[in-house]
Amino acid sequence: MLVFLTFLVMAGAQEEFLWNRWEERTVDCISSPQKDTCTLLAPTAKTPIDLSTYKCRREPMPQSSWNTLAVNSTTRIACPLKCPPNFDLSVLQKKPYVNKNCQKYYTYGKYRDEKENDWYIWMTEPCVAAISTHCRFNDVKTHDGSAGKLELTSHTKPSEQRKVVVVS
Incomplete structure (x- = not known):
């Protein structure tokens, strides 16, 4: 009941307050028979993405002493996601899930390219x-x-901080 009342108060609140919306992005490098040809899938995109100009790039693979899995890799493929650069991405998920050649942080990952102003999967x-x-x-x-005015309210744990609306 308390959650419902909080939602009702927040729904009629400050117009500047914006909620998060999530859009799925998949970089598919297994559907094409050609090497280095990946496709961007964005089934929930609110704004259509021009896939005719979509292109991945081959770039040098950064070498690290801790990354023994990629020690023989000199390059990597990097594909843009067409996501807002000022927000983080959610967790990466690979398909097929049981692909032992793909280990997060070692043979695939994500990074933000400041120059291109976009997120990339590599x-x-x-x-x-x-x-x-x-x-x-x-x-x-x-x-x-x-x-209304948004205020941070305390709960039992700091991790449970929430914004609620205080109606004047």
């Missing part, structure tokens, strides 16, 4: 997979209603 040999994630968009407005 893979290096021997990993060939379809990697999925979700982009966070902070653009869902609350419905119009009475003005």
